[in-house]
Amino acid sequence: MPLPSFNLTGRRALITGSSQGIGRDLAHTLASAGAEVIINGRNPEKLARVVDEFAAENLTVRACAFDVADEAAVIAGAKEVGAIDILINNAGIHRRGPLADMPLADWQAVLDSNLTGPFLVARAFVSGMIERGSGKIINICSIMSNLARPTTGNYAASKGGLAMLTKAMTAEWAQHNIQINGIAPGYLDTPLNAPLVNDPKFSDWVKSRTPSRRWGKPEDLAGAAIFFAAPASDYVNGQILTIDGGMLAVV
Incomplete structure (x- = not known):
């Protein structure tokens, strides 16, 4: 059982x-921390497979398919999902x-x-959070929020x-206990980065440039996600936590 300040039992989360x-x-x-989770994507078949995989582990999860960049679809999706306690804006492309x-076009x-997607989704759900006087929004930023490389401008x-x-968002919504x-x-090492992971020259550069000397894994974000989603972070606002194996710490 998680510590009470990190327990998400009874919370509803959209990712x-x-x-x-x-x-x-x-x-x-x-x-796994006790939240009821709504997963999202544009492909209903892929979402259904994830729901089945999670259900096999007795994890409470359901799916709602919509495109975060489509305003009408986001509004319709928000009506289908209903009230949530936690929003993680993770959808993205490169x-x-x-x-x-x-x-x-690119x-x-x-x-x-x-x-625009995180703005649309947050806007669709924040009114309910304001009304209830509580909520958590976690935006998945990037090391590229601070750095750039050739071909990554967009x-x-x-x-x-x-x-x-x-x-x-913090400047406007923190006053509502959000x-x-x-x-x-x-x-x-994710599907989005597969071309880079499979490029020996680039992969060697990542490992040499990162003090931890390895690519990160999605599970390396788990602790931060729980912290920001749980009562433990109720007085933490407007922060960007970089999880990069130390890359930004060195020249």
């Missing part, structure tokens, strides 16, 4: 982009390319999913914006 990768791991983490040649798609812009959106914080992962 966007949770049919795979980081989101799926976060869903498993919160469900379309790499040099800025000088980047099609506007720029816009990343901003729509990674920055992604870095979106994640830098999400870090500032976290602070803006805690809004961000988790900024470093380089994690």
